[in-house]
Amino acid sequence: MRPIALLRAPLLAALSVAFGALAVVAGPAGAVEVERVESDRGVVAWLVRDETVPVTAIEFTFEEAGAVLDPAGKPGVANMLSGLLDEGAGDLDSQAFQQRLNDRSISLSFSAGRTDFSGSLYTLNRYRDEAVDLLRLALHEARFDEEPVARIRRQIEAGIRREATDPGALASEALMKTLFADHPYGRPVEGTLESVGAITAADLKAFQAAGLTRDRLHIGVVGAIAPEALKPILDAVFADLPESGPRPDVPAVEIDGPGGVVVIDQPVPQSTVLFAQRGLPIDHPDYYAAMVLNHMLGGGSFESTLVQEIRVKRGLAYSVYSFLHPMEKAALLRGGLATENARVGESIDLVRRVFADFQQDGVAPEKIADAKTYITGSYPLRFTNTSAIAGQLVAMQRYGFGIDYIDRRNSYVEAVTEEQVNRLAAELLTPEALTLVVVGRPDGVAATLPTPDGVGG
Amino acid sequence: MEHRPIRRHAARAHSHPFAARTFALLSALALAALLWLAAGAASAQVFDAREFTLDNELTVVVVENDRAPVATQLLMYKAGAMDEAPGKSGVAHVLEHMMFKGTREVGPGEFSALVSRHGGRDNAFTGHDYTGYFQTVAADRLEMVMRLEADRMRNLLLAPEHFEPELQVVLEERNQRVENEPAALLNEQAAPALYFNHPYGRPIIGWRHELSALTLPDLQAYYDAFYAPNNAVLVIVGDVEFAQVREWAMTYYGPIAPSEIAPRPGWREPPHLADRTVALRDERVRQPSWSLRKIAPSYGTDGAVPQVYALQILMDIVGGGPTSRLYRALVVEDALAVSAGGWYSANDRGPGTIGAYALPAEGRSLDEVEAAVRAVLQDVIENGVTEDEVARAVRRLQDSAATARDSLMGPAQVIARGLTIGLSLEEIETWPERIGAVTPDQVNEAARAVLGAQGEVTTRLLPAAETAALQTSEEPS
Numbered sequence: 001m002r003p004i005a006l007l008r009a010p011l012l013a014a015l016s017v018a019f020g021a022l023a024v025v026a027g028p029a030g031a032v033e034v035e036r037v038e039s040d041r042g043v044v045a046w047l048v049r050d051e052t053v054p055v056t057a058i059e060f061t062f063e064e065a066g067a068v069l070d071p072a073g074k075p076g077v078a079n080m081l082s083g084l085l086d087e088g089a090g091d092l093d094s095q096a097f098q099q100r101l102n103d104r105s106i107s108l109s110f111s112a113g114r115t116d117f118s119g120s121l122y123t124l125n126r127y128r129d130e131a132v133d134l135l136r137l138a139l140h141e142a143r144f145d146e147e148p149v150a151r152i153r154r155q156i157e158a159g160i161r162r163e164a165t166d167p168g169a170l171a172s173e174a175l176m177k178t179l180f181a182d183h184p185y186g187r188p189v190e191g192t193l194e195s196v197g198a199i200t201a202a203d204l205k206a207f208q209a210a211g212l213t214r215d216r217l218h219i220g221v222v223g224a225i226a227p228e229a230l231k232p233i234l235d236a237v238f239a240d241l242p243e244s245g246p247r248p249d250v251p252a253v254e255i256d257g258p259g260g261v262v263v264i265d266q267p268v269p270q271s272t273v274l275f276a277q278r279g280l281p282i283d284h285p286d287y288y289a290a291m292v293l294n295h296m297l298g299g300g301s302f303e304s305t306l307v308q309e310i311r312v313k314r315g316l317a318y319s320v321y322s323f324l325h326p327m328e329k330a331a332l333l334r335g336g337l338a339t340e341n342a343r344v345g346e347s348i349d350l351v352r353r354v355f356a357d358f359q360q361d362g363v364a365p366e367k368i369a370d371a372k373t374y375i376t377g378s379y380p381l382r383f384t385n386t387s388a389i390a391g392q393l394v395a396m397q398r399y400g401f402g403i404d405y406i407d408r409r410n411s412y413v414e415a416v417t418e419e420q421v422n423r424l425a426a427e428l429l430t431p432e433a434l435t436l437v438v439v440g441r442p443d444g445v446a447a448t449l450p451t452p453d454g455v456g457g
Numbered sequence: 458m459e460h461r462p463i464r465r466h467a468a469r470a471h472s473h474p475f476a477a478r479t480f481a482l483l484s485a486l487a488l489a490a491l492l493w494l495a496a497g498a499a500s501a502q503v504f505d506a507r508e509f510t511l512d513n514e515l516t517v518v519v520v521e522n523d524r525a526p527v528a529t530q531l532l533m534y535k536a537g538a539m540d541e542a543p544g545k546s547g548v549a550h551v552l553e554h555m556m557f558k559g560t561r562e563v564g565p566g567e568f569s570a571l572v573s574r575h576g577g578r579d580n581a582f583t584g585h586d587y588t589g590y591f592q593t594v595a596a597d598r599l600e601m602v603m604r605l606e607a608d609r610m611r612n613l614l615l616a617p618e619h620f621e622p623e624l625q626v627v628l629e630e631r632n633q634r635v636e637n638e639p640a641a642l643l644n645e646q647a648a649p650a651l652y653f654n655h656p657y658g659r660p661i662i663g664w665r666h667e668l669s670a671l672t673l674p675d676l677q678a679y680y681d682a683f684y685a686p687n688n689a690v691l692v693i694v695g696d697v698e699f700a701q702v703r704e705w706a707m708t709y710y711g712p713i714a715p716s717e718i719a720p721r722p723g724w725r726e727p728p729h730l731a732d733r734t735v736a737l738r739d740e741r742v743r744q745p746s747w748s749l750r751k752i753a754p755s756y757g758t759d760g761a762v763p764q765v766y767a768l769q770i771l772m773d774i775v776g777g778g779p780t781s782r783l784y785r786a787l788v789v790e791d792a793l794a795v796s797a798g799g800w801y802s803a804n805d806r807g808p809g810t811i812g813a814y815a816l817p818a819e820g821r822s823l824d825e826v827e828a829a830v831r832a833v834l835q836d837v838i839e840n841g842v843t844e845d846e847v848a849r850a851v852r853r854l855q856d857s858a859a860t861a862r863d864s865l866m867g868p869a870q871v872i873a874r875g876l877t878i879g880l881s882l883e884e885i886e887t888w889p890e891r892i893g894a895v896t897p898d899q900v901n902e903a904a905r906a907v908l909g910a911q912g913e914v915t916t917r918l919l920p921a922a923e924t925a926a927l928q929t930s931e932e933p934s
Contacts, residue, residue, distance in 0.1 A: 052524040053863040095789065098779045103849055105856035124859055151788060154818050158795040161743040161819075167637060267740060270632035302557075302569040312566065315625025318633055338633050370574050377576015381593055383525040384695075385864045 032383055034393065034403050037227045039234040045219035046393040046403065047230060050386065056128050056223030058121040058135070059390040060238075061398055063218065064328065065117035065211030067189040068248040076191015077207045078112035080156060080199055085110050085119075085208075087148035089137035094148040097134070106131040108138065114189055115328050116398070117211060122387055125224060136237045139212065144201040156196050163190075164456045167272035167439040171336075174262055174437045175274045177452035184250050185330060192454070215244040220393025222386050253330040254278070259433040260448035261348070264455065271344045271440025272336070275351060277433050279324050279331035282399055288412045289420045290324055290333075290428070295371040296363055297354070298322030298335050303370065305354050310337060316347045333428070344442035355431035362422035376410045503858045503889065504868045507699050508882045511706060513715045514687035516876060519702045520694040520868045528599040528695030529865040531591040532606050533873040535690070536683035538661040539585045539807060540721060545675050547663020550583040551627050552676045556590065557581075558619040560612035565619055568605055575601065585657055586757070586806040587877045593865060596696040600705050603693075607709035610684055615673050628669060631662050639739040640746065643918050647735040651750055651914045655724045655807050685716035690876045692869045726752055726808055729912025740921035744795075747823045748814035749830065750914045753801060753907050755809030757878045765803045767895045767903040768811065772801035773850040774842050774900075775833070776813055782837070783813060787829050793821050797830065806878045811907055823917050838909040841901035855889040 035047045045058075070077045086101070086108050088094040101108055104127040110119045119139075123131035163169035173188060180186035190196070217238060221230060255278040280290045291299075298306035298321045310320045322335035339347045383389055396405050438445055506520045538549045559565035572579045577594030579602075592602040635641045645660050652658035662668065691710065693702050729752060754765055776783045776799020787797040799813035813834060815826035861867060875885040884891075 050524065052522065053860060055860055055863060095780060095785065102778060102780045102853065105853055105860075122860075124856060147789065151792065154792070155795045157819065158744055158816065165741040165743050269636045270629065272637075301573045302566060303573055311622075311626055313622060315622030316629070318626050318630035338637075339629060340632055370570075374573050374576055377595060378578065379576070380525045380527045380595060381576075381578060384527055384593075 032389070032406050034396075034406060035227060036403055037221075037230050037234070039231040039239065041235045041239040043214070043217075043219070043234040043238045045221050045230065045234055046397060047221045047225070047227060048389055048393065049224065049226070050222050050389070051224040053386060054125045054224065055386055056121075056123055056125055056131075056221065056225055057386040057390040058219065058221050058233075058237075059387060059394045060119050060217060060219045061394050062117045062212050063216040063398060064115060064248055064250075065213075065216060065245075066113045066115045067187060068115055068184045068250050068328075069117075069207065069211050069246075070184075070187070070191075071203065071207070074191070074195050074199060074203065075187040075189070076156065076196045077199055077203050078117055078211070079190050080152060080196065081204050081207055082110040082112040082117065083152040083156065084144060084148060084204060085138040085142045086134075087152065088143040088145050089134075090141040090143075092137070093143070093145060097137075100130065100134060104130055106134060108135060110138075112189060114185060118394075120387065128225075132233050132237060139237060140240060142208070144204055149201055149204075153196060153199070156190055157193055160188075160190055160193055160196065165266065167266055167268055167338075170264055170266065170456050171272045171274045171437045171439045174264055174439070174452055174455045175276055175334075175435065177455060178258070178262055178435055178437065178449060179255060179276060179332070180253065180330070181452070183253055183330075184248065185253070185327065186452075209242060210245040213242045213245040214238065217241070218394050218397035220390040220397070222390040222393070250329045255330055255332060257433045258435060258449055259430075260435065261445060262435075262437045262449045262451055263442060263445060263447040264437065264439045264451055265441060266439050268341075268440050270338050270340050271438050271442045272338045273344065273348065273351075273436060273438050274334070274336040275348075275434050275436045276325075276332045276334040277430055277435065278428065279326055279333040280428070281331045282326040284331075286420065286424050287326075289416045289424045291375060292368060292371045292413070292416050293358070293363075293421050293424055293428070294322055294324050294333065295375060296367050297358060301374065303367075305358070306335065306337075306351065309354055310339075310347055310350050314346075314350075316343050316350070320347075341441045342443045344438060344440070345444050348436060348438075348445065352431040352434065355429045355434065358425045359429040359431065360426075362425055365418050368416075368418050368421050372413055372416060376413050379410065502886050503861050504872060504886060506868070506872060506882060506886065509703060509706075511686065511711050513711065513713055515706070515710050515713075516690045517702070517706045517710075518690070518692045518872050518876070518882060519697065519699045520692070520862075520872070521697060521699065522694060522862060522865065522868075523696045526596045526696050527593060527865065528596045528693060528697050529591060529593045529869050530599060530602050530606060531589055531692045531694075531866075531869040531873050532610075533587050533589040533690045533692070533877050534683055535587060535688050535877050536679075537584045537587045538659060538663075539656040539724070540683060541656070541659070541679065542675075544667060545671065545679075546659045547627070547661075547668035548671055548675050548679050549588055550662055551624060551668070551671055552679050553581050553583045553588050553590075554623050554627060555615055555620065555676060556609055556613060558616065558623070559614050560608050561614060562608060562612065563605060565616070568609065571605065572602060577602065583661055585661055587874065589870075589873060591866065591869065593695075599693070599695070599697060599702075600709075603705050604709045607713060610686065610689070610710070611713050613680060613684075615676055615680075617673060620673050620676075624669070624671065627662070628665070631665060631668065634662065635660070636665075639737060639742050640918055642739070643735065643737040643916055646737065647750065647914055647916045650733045650735050651752065651810070652726065652808070653729070654726055657805075657807050681716075682719065685718060686710055686713045687715035688718050690873050692873045694865045694869045724807055725758070729910070731912060733914045734917065735914060736917040736919065738919045738921050742918055742920045744816055745823055745920065746814060746816045746916075746918045747827050747830070748812055748916045749827075749834075750810055750812040750916070751907070751910060751912065753803075753809040753811040755803050755805040755807065755878075756875070756880055757806035758808055761880060761884045761891065763891075763895060763899055764903050764906070765809075766891050767899040768801045768809075768907060769803060769854065769892065770847060770850045770895055771837075771842065771900050771904050771908075772799050772811065773854060774846045775799045775837055777850075782833050783815070783830060786833050787815055787826060791829060792818060793829050794818055794826050797826070804874055804878060823919070827915070834908055837904050841904065842897065844897045847895070847897045847900055851893055851895065854892050858889045 107122040177186045298304045310316045317337040317339045320337035325332040325334045508518045575598045579592040581590045649658040783797045787794040794815040797815040801811045817826045
């Protein structure tokens, strides 16, 4: 088990551009043609025809059918469902179902996030009929047999136990609980040992019926497939899903601190630090300016100020980043770093100072220009992989961006002005309101906020 | 097939906080996957790649793919951590970091800044066998990054004021990857037990005491010894034309004179006769794990011989995914483990590895999962696998090659890595045929010869002793 290779820049930095991904834009040169396909029974998908590789990718999302829809007092149902839809359906038991996938090299997976429930199918075109049939079975005739239910439960519980001492997982859980307390966003997506232990097949079926409904579905398809050939597939897989289901009751939250530091003791030489403050919702008029601002702050390139100040100049961390995290009912600007216990205080001070400098002094015009060039220029990099393109199509629908978004996207970034970015920096960035979580044994960093109940438990 | 880390199965059971945002994470995840990439992804004319060699012996490979107006350049040096001088572990990787600190013409940090300013992305990686540098850019910026990459092959300026903080960055990287991760600590300690003689026993990132003592002259010596056109492979994938790439390669890389590369030791392992156990107890461990590891043939040590392909098929059957023999027996049928599997790594300059692992379910001990894994392996060694299993595995592996062109970095990685460890482009391109030529008898012979060979390392990762007494009473204390 030798590691294959070490990367110069941490992948975390790439993750940090999370919503930067939406910034993807087809410039004129990109010319990705998106077609709206509506099946005979009214299922809508956005399609990009592409014959580069003999495969078809279908990505889809059920909005607000993620952990936010978990029943009261039972977090983890959405996540467990995502692990069980491909564990036996119709006449096929778990092993038979998995064998069919495996024999045909079909990738079928589901995942439950905080907000949405998503699925992904990737198949060679020569196995497409069988792949579509397996997807249909998974969505309509999942069996929830005793063996796979018990097995997936064991695996989820093992994951929860493992995360109880994993610095990154602990920090993330503590951050969300500190910011959101009893709000649904404060609940763990995977659930707790207690709640996962109590989930029944009936809970899973009830969740599926309530959450995986047509009214919340967004579908993206990429591959060598004509609209006429796609329509019967859409009908077969999606048309018979329930029309609609209950929406979760998630109140909107204004994030306003609490400014301060949570410290969670772990016997590790390096502390993991996460921080967050208020962000901007994805439909905010300043959202593109926020993307530009975040890029300069800590958004995934070596030129960002956090990377320059904390990594390049001082060698304090291998990994340091920031990213916009706009959720449906609350928007965050988040970030993180990891540094040896002795240097946590210095690193946190630097984060606060960088925020304060941006807030007070704004940013040099040439940096804003560079950030815009990067965000617009890197557009086509997102269109080099079938599933990634399909994922873009889903996101565009999920957030109501319009079918010609790819052609318009760069113009929104181009339109961001220096004044707008500097005004936003002054209004948005509030170093004193940063909520920080430190997991480790940081020297000389005192907790000013309590560790939320149940973290790591 | 390459071994993938244990977390592969675990990942499917618990989702990342951002799992819903699959779309946004795809590129990052794809990149992660590629860096652990199986050369297994390779096929017959898998890539339709074309190759040429410059007068200075730089090998250049071009894969045309015009899906998006984008191109990837990957320059891979045939030098990695295994080529470090004794006592200088980590130097290959620290040098890789310092390659971004400027040349006579390009200022410190300016390489990445330029790429970024032009809407591109760049990164680099170091392995035991190789060191790679890559950029993905709009196709009309490819010429620029070829010029920049060629420049730093010869003109690197190593300055103390950049070295000191960067060494601290790498020490933090070591903290993050190793010291903070009990499983990684155990892997690091198990490597010297697996390799009696080969430098694969040393960690790529370096032992802490050697890493922190590295000096600029150490880096300079490594750079001078190995960074040369005749010790590198250049792969360009994307919306490019072969003739144009050749012209740019000649313009920018062509003028670099080849170096004399001193012959490197032909490291070989002596016969492995003894069994070794490496156990680590750590209070942070909540999920114990067990593994078995042996050295095996590889492309690098044995070439593209049938046994190397037979082993890929064997371990796909035994340990590849949720229908494999190990997963079925331990995780599904007996509910002993939450995860179990096996791997075979052939893509190495030095010895390959073969192995199996299991993570016991709550209330089950390492001894129980060990016995169960051994029973599965023993059955395969004694009774072999079936013709049907082989046929299915062959088709699966061949199918994987049909999707190998569904990215830019994937082909670049597979080709560069294959060439670096000594395969020819033809051998890389005809991987599906070679897989298809393997007979069930060859698979069973490989199982006996390699899985059944004497000498192995077992690893045991356990919670600290006090809690272990409660959870796994059968463990030796």
